[in-house]
Amino acid sequence: MELLVLIASGAAGAVAGRFLRLPMWPITGALLGSAAAHIALGGMVDMPPALSFFAQILVGCAVGASVMPGFMKQLGSLILPAAIVAFTLVIAGISCAIVMIWLGFIGPDEALLGMVPGGVGEMVAASSALGANSAMVAGIHVVRLLVTLWLLPVLVRWAMHWRPRTSREEET
Numbered sequence: 001m002e003l004l005v006l007i008a009s010g011a012a013g014a015v016a017g018r019f020l021r022l023p024m025w026p027i028t029g030a031l032l033g034s035a036a037a038h039i040a041l042g043g044m045v046d047m048p049p050a051l052s053f054f055a056q057i058l059v060g061c062a063v064g065a066s067v068m069p070g071f072m073k074q075l076g077s078l079i080l081p082a083a084i085v086a087f088t089l090v091i092a093g094i095s096c097a098i099v100m101i102w103l104g105f106i107g108p109d110e111a112l113l114g115m116v117p118g119g120v121g122e123m124v125a126a127s128s129a130l131g132a133n134s135a136m137v138a139g140i141h142v143v144r145l146l147v148t149l150w151l152l153p154v155l156v157r158w159a160m161h162w163r164p165r166t167s168r169e170e171e172t
């Protein structure tokens with residue numbers, strides 16, 4: 001029963017997110033709705049691994065369906081910049097974790113697992129396997145995810161000004 005409440009709260013959160021015009025409303029609304037329900041239920045509901053696995057398959061299919069012909073050719077020219085960006089993000093996350101540890105905000109396991117890029121589920125599973133505070137790792141990832149999702153539309157609009165104009169755009 002609690003699982004149904006969690007799923008319904010996620011769906012209601014997504015609908016509310018659309019009406020509230022939240023950035024990336026399906027994800028952020030569902031995340032906030034299910035998190036609120038999870039807190040209200042006392043944190044006693046765990047997503048069954050099979051359902052979580054199925055959800056990850058759906059997300060993977062949605063991403064895979066966005067790949068267009070010519071992607072591999074285009075990827076060849078982007079592989080080095082993408083690798084540099086990924087490496088930079090890992091270094092930035094580790095640097096932030098080190099600062100959090102040094103300031104005494106959080107322990108090393110939770111800081112590192114919470115701040116490095118990666119899936120929430122994977123990092124929470126890793127934290128559980130290492131004996132770290134899984135709830136803290138999940139909380140840090142949720143904050144990182146929300147900040148990223150809410151800033152992304154602003155950053156995309158900002159970045160659109162960087163791209164060179166094509167001759168077709170210059171004519172209009």
